[in-house]
Amino acid sequence: MKKVLVTGAFGQLGLSIQDIHLQFPNLKFYFFSSKQLDITQKQNVNDVFSQVKFNYCINCAAYTNVEQAEKTPKIAYEVNSKGVENLAIACRNNNVTLIHISTDYVFDGSKTDAYTVEDVPNPINEYGKSKLLGENYIQQTLNQYFIIRTSWLYSKVYGKNFYKTILEKAKIGGTLHVTDKQIGCPTNTLNLAFFIINNLIENNTNFGILHFTDEKAMTWYQFADNIITENKLQDGVVLLKAENYLTFAKRPINSILK
Template identity: 35%
Template sequence: MRILLIGSEGTLGSELQRQLKQNKQYTVFPYHKKMLDITLNEEIDKVFFKVKPQIVINCAAYTDVEKAEVEPAKAILVNGTATKNLAEASDKVGAIFVYFSTDYIFDGEQNVPYTEKSKPNPLNVYGESKWLGEKYTIESTARYFIIRTSWLFGRGEKKDFVDKIVDLSEIQREIPVITDQIGSPTYTMDLASATLALILTNNFGIYHIVNKGAASRYTFAQDVLSYSKEHAAHISMIDSKVYPHSARRPKYSVLDCQRFLDVFGYELPNWRERLSQYLKEVSTKKEW
């Protein structure tokens, strides 16, 4: 099975690449942004002609929520228009297309987990651009998987929330973290393995895939320090209204993963369990 993996050097892309290379039924063709500019149709055509993919997994994305507010055209180009071009190219060659979306397509006004049928209403440019990517995917091909996920952490070159809390704990005694944003932390290893299970089916459509459980940013940060044994720092509470950022974020964006459970008969492990395991691995490597 020939798989074109776009955005192969990101946190999720690198984990997918690692798992794909471990499985002999896949031949993976990893492309990062220096190898493929997804905003240029001629480059997409060249790569598709060369690889002749059966599955296209797009991990490339504009993910800077704050910066998207000041350069919305770029966010929409990468997350929206480029996604349309990739989905159309996939449809043209008969390949399955996989697109990763976000909990930020929801406004966070409800207090129960969002299902795949919940109505999107993004609060910021980033969420709007990802929702646009979803709509373009659905319009451009019938053989697609849209995977909505949230609050990713795992191995990768780019610093995620977990990395930032650990880094700050080494230089600050007190770390202020928002208390009124609740979501589902998700381990990239689990998300990648769930994605690879999904693409072997013909159950196309939209899926929510996150680790079990929910947390506020504040609770998440507390557990990061607890599991990483960085007890010198203190996590203090702060309300999002007084936090200096320009992009509005949903206060409650927990995702309901019942559809994935119905298809596969299992759910991803609790995020606390996976965070503990991940930080133990990171700590062990540092000791080496």
């Protein structure tokens, strides 16, 4: 029986993996919250890896507050870079395959079509830079790894994300202003969870960097419109395009991953 460690297991992706893991009785999962396993603490990481002979580690632990990462980048680098290096070293020392979740934000968004795994990353904000550094640590440390770049990740059930925020505001009603200046591929955490287990653990493909999304490209405005329509809330809300969408952190205009 393959043994699978899941870090950051109580974030939206980790909880989605928890929701489906019983469908895979030939796998034994070990779910650790960020408090139980703080990947920034090397000794904590080593202690957990010494307890069980894991076959896989799915790293869902990440610092994802893009705005705050720009203002106080140290914490982003501690989790997304140094923490990932700690995991990579532990995986190497214990012969564990690392499955790491990365981001579309490793790209600058200047490309006119979809980004492939062959495209050279060029992050334009501290969050993206911290995630790319984590990717680099993995590639320098391990031979057996999967780096999965995904985009606009959301759960309909868990966490704070765009889907749930729009749904909550639409239920209240009134006017919503949403930008149409960025385009990407919204990705449901359940779909990513199934992909990780079915395609990477159950049916092992070639190691390396992968892109995974739900494939349908749209703007944030179009995504909001889809959410409102899906939940039949059109009558109670007016959706408008935000003309003056300002954020502290620079964000890639094109986040489409192929």
